[in-house]
Amino acid sequence: MNESVRISYREAVKxxxxxALHDDPRAFLMGEDVGRYGGCFAVSKGLLEEFGxxxxxxxxxxxxxxxxxxxxxxxxxxxxxVEVMTVNFSLLALDQIVNTAATLxxxxxxxxxxxxxxxxxTGAGRQLAAQHSHSLEAWYAxxxxxxxxxxxxxxxxxxxxxxxxxxxxxxxxxxxxxxxxMEGEVTDAASSVPLEGxxxxxxxxxxxxxxxxxxxxxxxxxxxxxxxxxxxxEIVDLRSLRPLDDTTIMDSVRRTRRVVIVDEGWRSGSLxxxxxxxxxxxxxxxxxxxxxxxxxxxxxxxxxxxxxxAALPGPARxxxxxxxxxxxxx
Amino acid sequence: MSDLxxxxxxxxxxxxxxxxxxIRQFEDRCAELYGAGHIRGFLHLCDGEEAIAVGVMQxxxxxxxxxxxxxxxxxxxxxxxxxxxxxxxxxxxRSGCSGGRGGSMHLFDVATRxxxxxxxxxxxxxxxxxxxxxxxxxxxxxxxxxxxxEGAVAEGEFHESMNLAALWHLPVLFVCENNxxxxxxxxxxxxxxxxxxxxxAAYGVRAAAVDGMDVFAVEAAVRDAAEYARRxxxxxxxxxxxxxxRAHSMFDAQLYRDKAEVEEWRQRGPIIRLTTGLKxxxxxxxxxxxxxxxxxxxxxxAAVDFAGAAEWEPVEDLVRHVCAEVSS
Numbered sequence: 001m002n003e004s005v006r007i008s009y010r011e012a013v014k015x016x017x018x019x020a021l022h023d024d025p026r027a028f029l030m031g032e033d034v035g036r037y038g039g040c041f042a043v044s045k046g047l048l049e050e051f052g053x054x055x056x057x058x059x060x061x062x063x064x065x066x067x068x069x070x071x072x073x074x075x076x077x078x079x080x081x082v083e084v085m086t087v088n089f090s091l092l093a094l095d096q097i098v099n100t101a102a103t104l105x106x107x108x109x110x111x112x113x114x115x116x117x118x119x120x121x122t123g124a125g126r127q128l129a130a131q132h133s134h135s136l137e138a139w140y141a142x143x144x145x146x147x148x149x150x151x152x153x154x155x156x157x158x159x160x161x162x163x164x165x166x167x168x169x170x171x172x173x174x175x176x177x178x179x180x181x182m183e184g185e186v187t188d189a190a191s192s193v194p195l196e197g198x199x200x201x202x203x204x205x206x207x208x209x210x211x212x213x214x215x216x217x218x219x220x221x222x223x224x225x226x227x228x229x230x231x232x233x234e235i236v237d238l239r240s241l242r243p244l245d246d247t248t249i250m251d252s253v254r255r256t257r258r259v260v261i262v263d264e265g266w267r268s269g270s271l272x273x274x275x276x277x278x279x280x281x282x283x284x285x286x287x288x289x290x291x292x293x294x295x296x297x298x299x300x301x302x303x304x305x306x307x308x309x310a311a312l313p314g315p316a317r318x319x320x321x322x323x324x325x326x327x328x329x330x
Numbered sequence: 331m332s333d334l335x336x337x338x339x340x341x342x343x344x345x346x347x348x349x350x351x352x353i354r355q356f357e358d359r360c361a362e363l364y365g366a367g368h369i370r371g372f373l374h375l376c377d378g379e380e381a382i383a384v385g386v387m388q389x390x391x392x393x394x395x396x397x398x399x400x401x402x403x404x405x406x407x408x409x410x411x412x413x414x415x416x417x418x419x420x421x422x423x424r425s426g427c428s429g430g431r432g433g434s435m436h437l438f439d440v441a442t443r444x445x446x447x448x449x450x451x452x453x454x455x456x457x458x459x460x461x462x463x464x465x466x467x468x469x470x471x472x473x474x475x476x477x478x479x480e481g482a483v484a485e486g487e488f489h490e491s492m493n494l495a496a497l498w499h500l501p502v503l504f505v506c507e508n509n510x511x512x513x514x515x516x517x518x519x520x521x522x523x524x525x526x527x528x529x530x531a532a533y534g535v536r537a538a539a540v541d542g543m544d545v546f547a548v549e550a551a552v553r554d555a556a557e558y559a560r561r562x563x564x565x566x567x568x569x570x571x572x573x574x575x576r577a578h579s580m581f582d583a584q585l586y587r588d589k590a591e592v593e594e595w596r597q598r599g600p601i602i603r604l605t606t607g608l609k610x611x612x613x614x615x616x617x618x619x620x621x622x623x624x625x626x627x628x629x630x631x632a633a634v635d636f637a638g639a640a641e642w643e644p645v646e647d648l649v650r651h652v653c654a655e656v657s658s
Contacts, residue, residue: 028467054467060497065456065490072460072474075445076395078467080460095487099450100457106651107446108438109429113654144652168654 004187010180012154013043013119015189016161017081021051024079027165030057030066031083031119040085041121041180067093067118071101071170074116079165084120087174088134101170102145113168117161122150123214123264124312125178130300133308135264137213138271140172141242148242149195150174152216154184156193156239163195171195174241176214198245200252204232207322208252210275211262212238215313219262222318231322241271249275250283257288260321262313267295289325294318333607335546340613346388346545347604347614348622350380353404354601355626356413359634360403360420360434364580368638369420372449373434374401378543378575381600382507383408385548386475389556393443393472395461400435400449401507401574405477411439413629414636423640430643431651451512452485454478455504459491462500462565473501473559480569481512483526492533492567501559503552504530504567507542509574514586530567542570543600575599 007015020027028051029044035058038045048056059066063084070082084090090097097118105113124133141148147169151157157175164171201216202223209219216237223233236252238244253259259279263272272293279291294313302308322328334343357375364373376383383404390396390409398405406416411427419426420434428438428447436447445461448454458476465472482488483506495502506526510517517524527537536558540551548570555566573595577584584592596602608614 057498060490060493062490062494064487065459065494068453068456068487068491069460069463069494072397072445072457072462073464073467074460075457076461076464076474078464095450095453096456099453100448104438104446105654107428107432107436108440108651109426109431110651110655111428111438111440112445115654147653 004185006183006185007154008180009154009157009175009182010041010043012157012186013161013175014045014047016158017044018047018050019189020081020161020165021055024165026077026079027081028055028057028078029081029083030059030070032059032061032085034058034083039083041177044083063089063092064096068096068100070116070118071096071114074114075104075112080116081161081165082116082118084118086121086132086177087136088132090120097140097146097170097172098143102143105169106145114170115168116170117164117173118170119173119175121177122174123176123178124301124308125214127303127305127308129303133301135296137174137241138265138269138274141271145170146242147171147195147240148174149240150176150213151239152176152179152213152237154182154186158186158189159191159193160195162192167195174213178214179217182217196240196243196245198236198238198240198248200234200248201237202233202235204234204256206231206233206256207258207260207325208234208236208256209260209262209318210236210238210249212241213264215262215264218313218315219318221315222322225315225319226322229328231326231328233322244275244278246278246282249279253279253283254286257286258325259287260292260294260318260325262318263293263295264313265295266298267293268298270295292321292325294321333544333546334611338611338613343604343608343613344618344622346384347601347608348626349384349408350545350601350604351622351626352413352629353380353383353407355623355630356407356633357403359630361576363634369434371433372400373580374578375576376401376404376574378595378599379507379509379572380404381545381548382505382542382570382572385545386505386552388549389552390475391472393470395443395445395458395472395474397445397454397458397461397474397476398437398447399454399477399479400447401479402437402447402477403434406437406439406444409442409444411437411442411444413633417633417637418640421637421640423637424643425640429651452478452482452487455482455487455491458502459495459500462495462502463498466498466500471560473503473556475503475505477505477507479512480506480508480510480517480526481515483529484520492530492535495565496534499562499564501562502565503555503559504535504565506567506569507572508569509572511578511586513578514582516586526569527567535565535567536563537567537569539569539571542572543598543603545600545604
């Protein structure tokens with residue numbers, strides 16, 4: 001089936017979960033409000049009726065217990081998809097994710113891989129204030145033993161879950177909260193995509209924008225503005241945050257010789273810092289300008305819209321960063 | 331000391347004593363090997379608590395899953411993981427039961443469904459709930475047994491796990507080894523409610539306190555609890571009342587308890603108790619006891635020899651096992 005269908009990011013994730021549960025009797029979904037409520041972001045609406053209470057499991061507000069139970073069920077031969085409503089609440093399950101999921105394969109000398117998928121919404125942009133707007137992908141991407149992905153497109157939202165479930169290791173799937181309503185096309189739902197590897201979302205010769213998640217669409221907007229100024233930006237959508245795809249990043253940087261990293265995390269200790277270092281280590285002599293970063297301002301996300309917008313790495317800041325790099329009038 | 335069950339055979343009595351002596355002799359040797367520098371890092375010994383390990387494992391089936399703590403040598407040996415591979419793990423050797431990557435606190439074994447050695451207090455409970463969930467969803471009659479100390483009941487993960495296991499009627503056997511001290515903090519110094527079974531009961535978990543120094547009482551309680559869990563009635567918590575005779579770890583000066591208290595508990599220890607009982611009942615002679623000791627020592631010596639001769643993992647393999655090497 002190659003017919004393209006226009007759906008929302010939310011619907012894409014739902015279709016991915018539905019397909020997973022159809023394809024694999026070991027797969028099930030559990031988390032807070034995934035069943036009767038239909039999911040905090042309505043991702044799982046209708047799935048309880050379709051699959052029943054054994055496979056669509058509402059949990060108590062016990063992040064550590066149900067994430068840990070997902071890890072245990074994975075060890076016991078199931079393929080759990082654990083939904084931790086948002087990354088903010090995942091901090092209550094950090095012990096299980098970092099101390100257990102990430103370590104068991106290694107501590108057991110390879111005897112006990114943990115094939116659990118943990119999904120969570122991430123990011124700001126909906127005026128939800130400081131405790132509901134974190135972008136802490138970098139924390140998870142820091143940890144050996146975890147795999148971290150963030151689908152930014154409808155196609156990836158629809159197809160990456162299958163790759164995550166096929167992976168024998170724990171996979172953290174971040175879903176940008178601001179993208180659930182975004183619509184786009186699924187070209188071929190049945191085909192598979194790799195779990196790892198970045199993708200060039202837009203080709204361009206003048207500058208590389210390296211980004212992920214909601215940042216992709218900020219970069220797309222910025223690239224359009226830059227194009228109007230005669231600057232063609234290439235956009236690299238990381239897709240996988242651990243492991244990082246150095247090859248795709250460096251190939252692009254070597255072509256454009258200039259790079260801006262756009263990261264919704266705070267600048268200090270960020271993924272942007274890691275990527276910058278890798279570029280300096282691997283492509284320093286190919287650069288015509290210093291690596292630049294556009295990150296979230298170092299402030300807990302404020303509630304008022306104008307302040308939230310100012311804190312986030314929006315298109316205007318990206319355009320400015322690029323223009324500074326090319327010495328264009330600023 | 332005449333608390334042997336009616337109809338106990340000599341064979342059964344000696345078997346249980348042998349199982350406990352294997353653990354005791356193994357751990358006494360571990361303490362020596364630690365002093366000699368062959369074992370490093372943290373080493374938590376369980377002497378005084380052998381009846382729990384043995385009683386529980388006697389009552390479990392090979393299909394059941396076991397989740398343990400950092401004080402788990404006894405559990406591993408009572409589960410009949412290979413003693414040589416356990417000792418090699420304590421040495422950090424490649425032929426250890428975790429490939430040498432875990433050490434004393436992280437013993438794992440896929441063959442006996444032994445899921446570690448979790449060194450985060452309370453961290454194993456959610457894992458056991460999940461293992462039981464997998465069995466429940468598959469419709470098997472297996473259960474997940476989860477060991478933890480009384481210190482873990484102060485953790486949120488204990489309460490979250492009690493609730494979730496009871497809510498979903500999962501076959502979890504929660505085995506609380508209450509040795510009265512969480513490192514050096516006595517239960518009454520840290521808990522407003524010191525009756526642990528009462529905490530579990532508040533979540534609808536069937537709960538009982540058991541004399542953890544009596545291997546027969548432990549085994550009987552676990553058989554009963556396991557049957558209940560296998561029938562799909564839900565989780566059970568057994569509070570095993572016990573005591574550790576040695577320090578928390580090799581770094582513990584034991585300033586928090588009296589020597590007299592330790593000595594008093596030693597006299598009530600599970601091995602002394604069974605030894606005295608079997609002799610008094612005419613089921614065992616001193617010669618029998620000495621033979622069991624020699625057999626245990628000989629198995630321990632073979633394990634030490636195996637560990638000593640085992641190879642180190644080459645440094646080139648350092649970053650192995652971070653991720654799975656085979657697709658599952």
